[in-house]
Amino acid sequence: MPIRNFDEQTLTAEVLRRLEATPDPRLKEVMTSFVKHLHAFVREVRPTPEEWFAGIRFLTETGHWCDDKRQEYILMSDTLGVSMLVDFINYGKTGNATESTVLGPFFVEGAPEMALGANIAKPGTPGEPCVVRGSVAGLDGKPIAGALLDVWEAGGDGFYDVQKAEGTNLRARFRSDRDGRFWFRCVKPQSYPVPHDGPVGRMLVATGRHPMRPGHLHFKIAAPGCDTLVTHLFVRGDEYLDSDAVFGVKDSLVVDFAKNASGEYEIRYDFVLKRAARAARAA
Numbered sequence: 001m002p003i004r005n006f007d008e009q010t011l012t013a014e015v016l017r018r019l020e021a022t023p024d025p026r027l028k029e030v031m032t033s034f035v036k037h038l039h040a041f042v043r044e045v046r047p048t049p050e051e052w053f054a055g056i057r058f059l060t061e062t063g064h065w066c067d068d069k070r071q072e073y074i075l076m077s078d079t080l081g082v083s084m085l086v087d088f089i090n091y092g093k094t095g096n097a098t099e100s101t102v103l104g105p106f107f108v109e110g111a112p113e114m115a116l117g118a119n120i121a122k123p124g125t126p127g128e129p130c131v132v133r134g135s136v137a138g139l140d141g142k143p144i145a146g147a148l149l150d151v152w153e154a155g156g157d158g159f160y161d162v163q164k165a166e167g168t169n170l171r172a173r174f175r176s177d178r179d180g181r182f183w184f185r186c187v188k189p190q191s192y193p194v195p196h197d198g199p200v201g202r203m204l205v206a207t208g209r210h211p212m213r214p215g216h217l218h219f220k221i222a223a224p225g226c227d228t229l230v231t232h233l234f235v236r237g238d239e240y241l242d243s244d245a246v247f248g249v250k251d252s253l254v255v256d257f258a259k260n261a262s263g264e265y266e267i268r269y270d271f272v273l274k275r276a277a278r279a280a281r282a283a
């Protein structure tokens with residue numbers, strides 16, 4: 001018996017019915033919810049055919065901007081708050097463990113490992129010198145020796161090395177020492193715009209938003225038996241802390257960058273890692 005002559009409501013029901021045989025239960029759940037919400041969105045917005053096609057063109061163009069250096073879809077997810085929503089759902093606050101925030105598009109796997117105390121900024125890099133000191137410990141307060149810290153930042157001109165094609169700069173990997181401590185030199189982070197020369201930038205302009213992020217230093221910290229922590233340290237007093245284009249600021253990650261006796265900026269932060277979810281369940 002053919003099923004046809006749908007209307008606004010029965011069409012949605014039929015699309016959902018055809019998903020019922022999806023063998024993978026999680027895929028079935030995701031697709032069912034996606035279709036329900038997408039149809040509800042279209043019923044609410046009631047787009048003209050031209051408007052619907054403009055949306056399709058926007059998504060097509062977003063795809064065309066993506067390559068191994070530029071991920072316009074991640075930028076869309078970040079600027080629409082979805083990346084932080086996924087972060088809240090998966091890495092909610094646990095005790096005094098350090099809070100997480102967005103990874104962003106400028107992380108590079110396999111940055112050079114440097115000795116503690118090294119400067120991640122090559123000579124001549126724009127920006128004011130800064131010393132970063134801190135430690136890595138578990139929720140039980142015990143120091144974690146040998147934790148792998150990836151750090152990366154934009155220079156004083158607001159650009160990451162990968163945006164300038166000048167070779168690796170302003171990123172490195174360090175290992176915490178036997179007492180869980182680490183220290184290195186860098187430049188004081190400055191506020192900078194997320195890439196805004198593509199479709200996401202046009203969306204920001206069209207919706208009256210700025211593309212700026214408050215100055216921050218990125219960290220990815222991994223240690224055996226612990227959840228890997230992806231986070232930033234933000235500069236207290238930055239004018240964009242309350243309007244970060246990607247909604248990533250948490251109070252606990254805002255740090256005082258004060259000048260020391262040698263006239264360099266200096267910060268200190270003690271990171272606390274959670275035990276890995278699987279290890280915690282097994283214990």
Ligand code: BEZ
Pocket residue numbers: 075078102103104105106194195213246
């Ligand atoms: C960043 O902090 O590097 C970043 C995060 C999200 C979008 C764009 C840039």
Ligand code: FE
Pocket residue numbers: 104106153154216218
């Ligand atoms: Fe960044």
